[in-house]
Amino acid sequence: MTSELMAQKHSMVHRALGTRIVLTVYGDQYYPLLGQSMKLIDGYEDRLTVNxxxxxxxxxxxxxxxxxxxxxxxxxxxxxxxxxxxxxxxxxxxxxxxxxxxxxxxxxxxxxxxxxxxxxxxxxxxxxxxxxxxxxxxxxxEEAGMELDLGGIAKGYIADRIRDFWTAQGVLAGIINLGGNLLFVGQSPRRSDGQWIIGVQDPQLKRGQDLETVCQPACSAVTSGIYERFLVKDGKRYHHLLDPRTGYPLETDLSSVTVFTNQSVLGEVEAKRLFFNGGPVAHWADQPGNRGAVFIHNDEQIENVNI
Structure with a gap:
């Protein structure tokens, strides 16, 4: 079964949500779902975008x-x-x-x-x-000039809806990659235990080069980090994650936090909760839906929670 599914791997690449999207299913019969899924993503973007x-x-x-x-x-x-x-x-x-x-x-x-x-x-x-x-x-x-921006949570929500669609259609294994927001569906055909091998990005290297790898059953993997978008002004570095409590970029010694959760929309939220906390939150892994987390500090020290 594993080798058969591996031979039936199908992927489709699309540009939406301001990023590169890659959807992958295992099984020839599920290939038509890829195009349908891309249309669903486009529909969500049409309703939710502020761009x-x-x-x-x-x-x-x-x-x-x-x-x-x-x-x-x-x-x-x-x-x-x-x-x-x-x-x-x-x-x-x-x-x-x-x-x-x-x-x-x-x-x-x-x-x-x-x-x-x-x-x-x-x-x-x-x-x-x-x-x-x-x-x-x-x-x-209530106030003129206020703006909703769902960019910090929408990809997770959309990934969950695509997974729901695939599950209803009987997909046995697949990967939803919304620009680094990953959601794994079913059991991995690559391993006898069905777990997925998930790479955690090295903040100091190009995208796709990992500092850590984690094995997990079907789950979501979402990362919050400060290493890709920043401004250097008068010798000081300002990253893009603004603290809504102060209005300034968050002061932190973390480069990134990757969380593993049951729901991707939960991952979006919990990655930010842990990042803004500056480290682990007491009893976080005991909360429903939370699986574990990987913290990478600016000095590249790795801290794992429940991994």
Whole structure:
């Protein structure tokens, strides 16, 4: 069975969600699902993106301070989840868009803003100023200038939906790679125990070169790191992970955190929770859905939790 499935490996590459997407299934009969899955991903991007003038999320942002906007069930579900985690105040904040646009780290025009400008934008990132109406499925941002940006959680949500689609279609083994956000489906055909071999990126080398490898049953692997997007100004390095509590890049001795979870959307959130904590959180691995984590410090020291 293992060698047969290995011979029936099919992959498809696509550009969406601002990244390179690679979907892989094992089994000739599942090959048609790849194109269907890419269309599903494109549909989610059409509704959730803030990088185009028109989308459901952009409609909410454009109406900030004026009126609530009706969104589709899946968009509402994701916004509600993002707002819930934003209100936990551990570092993840789906309202941080105004600050990201101020710093522009990783984009043209990157700069170090003035303290006054940072303070002004911080006032627009309060997740308690998002009004959610479950009955009418509407979202209202109370202050003009507020912006929802689901980029920190959307890939995980979409990966989970693709997995649901594959599972319903009977896929025995597959890999969903949304630009480094990995979700493994079923049992690996490469190993008799069905576990997947997962590489953890070396922050100091090019993408695809690993510092650590982990074996896990079907799971999600999500990384938060500061090594790919940064600005150097007057000899000081500013990375792109902004702390919504201060408005400045988080001060940390971590290069990256990779988490292994049952759900990819949970991985998106928990990678940021651990990263902003600066290290392991007490009893984190005991929480439902959390499998383990790998911390890589700036000096390349590796710290494993439950691995």
């Amino acid at each position: 185009r003038p028109v989308s459901e999320v952009m409609a909410v942002n454009d109406a900030a301070g004026r009126l609530p906007k009706l969104v589709s069930p899946s968009t509402y579900e994701l916004i509600k989840l993002a707002v819930h985690y934003s209100r936990e105040n551990f570092g993840f904040n789906a309202l941080i868009g105004p600050l990201v646009k101020l710093w522009k780290i990783g984009f043209d025009g990157a700069n170090v803003p003035s303290p006054a400008a940072i303070k002004d934008r911080l006032a627009l990132t309060d997740p308690y100023k998002v009004l959610l109406d479950d009955d009418n499925r509407t979202v209202f941002l």
